[in-house]
Amino acid sequence: MISTFALDSTVLQEGLCTTCGACQGLCPYWDCVKGRTITYFECQRQDGRCQRFCPRMPVDLKALMEKAFPGENIIPEIGPFRSLLLTRAADPDIRAGSQHGGTVTALMELALREGLIDSAVLTKSKNTLDPEGVLVTDPDKVRQCSGSSFQIAPALAQLNRALADDRCHKIGVVGTPCKTLALYKMRYDPLPDNDNHAGNIGLILGLFCGWGLDWDGIRSLTEKYADAGSVTHADIPPSKYHSYEIRAGEKTVSVNLDEVTPLVRNACHYCADMTCEFSDLSVGGARSKDGWDVDKGWNQVIVRTKLGQDLIELAKAKGVLEFKEVPDTALDKIKSASSGKKRTAMRYLHEKYGSESLGYLQPSADWLKTITD
């Protein structure tokens, strides 16, 4: 199918696009404005990187995972698995500016400083809104990208530009599950006559993700409850709090989650990955018996590959991360939550495509079924 038409008709028009940016920064046809992927003109190629990389184009997750993680222990519910850790940045300055424990910031700084990567594609937002992808080569600039936004930025557009430049050869990427899936598609399903310099992609650090929010919706909500210009942090505590918290200046506003749920990006309902299975290691907010007040200063980390493990060990050796004991029940809790997201995605996909089809996940249908049954 003609490339722009393929994505436009099967992803954009269907409301599946997360604006990860994988189709962007490649050509004059695709672009993104405020969380909205747009196509300006029609490209008439039959095949192209945009449709190959798009994480919402049909994919056999099991086959890709086996190809990408040979020899790794794959836990069906959460993907490749070496270990589960609870960590936080040792540097309190990093923790102060970060979403939870600052693990991602600490690791990316370390990776850059130690030359594990020569650059990093990160996401930078202002007041938790309007995030954008940035290419960072200076380790000291990593912490400017600390903290999360619930808007998904098309950061892979930035990556694609950096790959085309071919000046950085070990580019680390931090991303949500949709983005890192696209990265593995770049690596393992390139266009035959254009490898997109995917060999320049280095460490892939994934982020746990429940869903992203509609760009305009969360902006309006933020403006409704706070002076949007002074917001420094936004977070969703464990489900029993049923709230969305906005920190602006000294004040933290707690918004009933019911106001936020309708703003969940439609595309995110069709996502079957909570733990960012396609990554070297993935990081999320900690959940433990210590309770939210403690947990919100910690991360949980799934180490998935040797590269991920090497980085963790380096962090340990350099004293960049602090570790604490992982409760026995933690892994089961993650597996259960992750299966829950898979089930939800399948329900949404069946609602959309009928009981016989899972849409873009149809090639993965048998596998997903065995996980969720």
Added chain:
Amino acid sequence: MEWTTTIDAPGKVCLMQGNEAIVRGAVEAGINFAASYPGSPSSQILDMLGKIAEERGFYAQWAANEVCAMEACIGTSLANARSICIVKQNGLLCCADALHCGAQHGVKGGMVIVTSDDPSAHSSTNEFDSRFMAESADLPMLEPTCAQEAKDLVPYAFELSEKLRQIVIIRLTTRICHGRGNVVLGPLPQKPHQLETVSEWERLTCVSYRHIPMLKTLEDFREAFEVCSYNSYEGPEKADKLIAAAGTGVLYAREALRRLNVQDQVGLLTLASIWPLPEKTILKYLRNAKEVLVAEEVDPFLERNLQAIAGKNQLTIKFTGRGDGALPRVGELMPDYLMSAVSNLIGRPLPEKEEEQEAPLLERELNFCAGCPHRATFYLLKKALKRSCTKPGVVIGDIGCYIMSGQEAGHYAYQACNCMGSGINLAEGLGQLHRFGMDQPVVTMCGDSTFFHAALPGLVNASYYHSNMLFMVLDNSATAMTGFQPHPGTGITALGHKVEPMSIRAICESMGCQVTEADPFDTEGTLKILEDLLSQKGLRVLIMKQACATLMSKRHRAKRRVYVDQTKCIGDGCGCDRFCARVWGCPGNSWDYKNNKAVIDPVSCVGCGVCADLCPAGAIQVEGGDENEQA
């Protein structure tokens, strides 16, 4: 070419274009005043008149629009001036009110309107048959069949106009305007027509009690046309098969009769006086006829009126022509159509046609010229609309070169396009619907010449009523589509005099509009400006300033060399897919199919360099020349 229009050599034979012949006719008639607004196919007439006006002692003007031109002519008639107003079909329609009122009060000095119809709409948006305007306004109309008649009918029309104190219309069609033929020149007057003092009690006023005298005048014209020597008949004395024709129809019918060798069987009645029809003359031939084929351009006007004459006189005649499908209902007449219709008329099969040897021409869509600023404007508008709004923008077109933006050249820019100057009004209406929840951006545009022609009242309206819309003036400093005639923004007149140009910006601002200017060749900056304006509310005016590429090459701007670095070009690879040649679509961006790479056609390229900014591979290079250099 102008020497043929001014040489004093009665009897000399000159090869002339129809438009040129009209000019010669006007000079022979000793006109005092000429006014027009450019419109194909008759744009050249005032161009030529302007060049010889001062030598021949008359005044010529490119008016802001046809209404200005026509009413100015009516005004000069009061002082006994002989005036000629030249319009195309759409221009005549613009003047409908002036024409009908003018008909009612008549004229003093002779006044002739030359209107040109464009069958098949070669240079127009639509076909129209201006003969209906003559019928509707009760005005006399003449139609020449060749350049000689085009010349001769002008003095004849002036004489009748003065004798019967009424406006006379001459109808031309594209082939008559542009076709060439030998013209025997007539004598030139020693000096232009004598002006007269306008006396205190002279009146040219449109009042209802003038209706009956006007109809009486029309009957006087009918009588005059009974003896009009330009109406003619050729063929057998009594023909039961008759062709009645006018304009090019006469030429094609004559050719068909000759090729079928039936000149002695079928009569050919040529009617130069189109309205009112000389009934007695016509009846002379209708009474013998059993079957009549009518050959005319555009609508079955003669056909219906001849049917009426036959009906009124209880004649039983079968009429064929454009009305019954014997000739195509729309589009220009062709000699082959007449061959087929005449064969049917005489009941003989059409002789077999020789196979055409020539390869058919490639079908091509109309496109903006190489380096045309409109290409950049519509490229940016498409992008800006997609960027600024989740819903599609509503874009209204207008008349000028930029009408091509409705096709691939402008990425199918607009949803609606009506007549000249209508864009701002269509948009104005849409721009009021925001109060009922319409939240799509509304955009319209017009060129600089159209701005002066018909957009001004619309802008007053849109500004006064705070319409929610973006109005773009595509200022390329030219009436480009019709051939660079001056307009009030250019600072030049039809006579070639330099005058103070009018500022579009100042005019808009004086109407209370917020005005922004942008250069469509600054693709990055102008995209931001467009996006910004599209996100605002209320009436916004954006003047896109960049000179017409043809105008620039006419002025011999130092040309820059643009070329494609073949090592960088990625051709139809992922990341480009022939973006320059296929999407940007400038005729200068050509394609080397052998190597599957972009190339610049050095003949077409004017060196604007915009494609270099857009090339996704950075393969297009620009060398030499100063981009800001103006001759």
